[in-house]
Amino acid sequence: MEPFAGDQALPxxxxxxxxxxxxxxxxxxxxxxxxxxxxRLHLEQLGTYGAPGRDPRGRVVSVAYLAIAPGLPEPVAGTDAAGASWVLADDVLAGCVKVAFDHRRIVADGVERARRKLEHTSLATAFCGETFTISELQQVYEAVWGVHLDPRNFYRKVQKVSGFILPAGGERKTTGGRPARLFRAGPRAVLHPPLVRPEPPSDDEGDR
Incomplete structure (x- = not known):
């Protein structure tokens, strides 16, 4: 509805x-x-948004929740939603998808919360199979963090966290390489030491 008729919005x-x-x-x-x-979801409170003018129709305070789960089905629109679909967070953050109200800020906060959770918790293993390779686990981190990770450095960091992943026995064939060892999620929920994200390159480094 107006004043954002036709724009996408968070439910x-x-x-x-x-x-x-x-x-x-x-x-x-x-x-x-x-x-x-x-x-089917892990729901946690993300933040409260109440800046004056965020809704031109009147003063509205919103409490946002972050929903996390692997293998979600396609959403189906209902009640007052004209449509429902998954949208790439990167497209929202880059402004390629026009969103209503201050929902771009909420998406940015949600992405950052998810990235921090991968640093400090074992959440990434939920997005792998029952058994997985280190490379498959690395792909989860790369997708959420939006960075490329050095395989040897990632392997070393993961192995430093006691109880994060455990050997599952056996190997899986990889394309054009040696078979990779299989692991499963360990009992540790909070990672110590945490898997800290690499710092993004500075503008000077990006110009080199």
Whole structure:
């Protein structure tokens, strides 16, 4: 609807009544607007957004949630949503996809939260199979962090974190290379030491 008719937006809505819990409202909106099952998701509160003027129609304070889960189905529009689809976060952040309100900022905050979670938790293993190679785990980090990682350096860092991944036995053939060892997720949920993201190159380095 106006003033952002035709723009894309994150699914959301108002509380049904004064007695509805905010988390319950977030779960309800996921079902109503995108037909996503909240029980399949890890939902955590991301932040509160209440800058004056963020909604030209009046003063609105929004509580945003970050939803994380592997293998999600395609969303299906419902209730007041004209359509629903997955959109690349990079396209939103680059301005290639026009979004309503201050939703680009919310997406940016959500991406940064996800990147930090990969630094400090074992979340990345949830996006691998029951058994996986170090290379497959590295691909998850590269996709979320948006960087290219040196395989030997990544392997060394992963092996330093006790309980992060464990040998699963066996090997998997790789294209044009030696068979790779298989691992499975270990018991450790919080990584110590954390897997710190590499610093992005400076402008001077990028010009070289």
């Amino acid at each position: 959301g809505g108002f509380l049904n009544n004064a007695g509805e819990d905010i988390l319950d409202a977030a779960q309800r909106e996921l079902r109503e607007e995108a037909d996503l099952d909240p029980s």
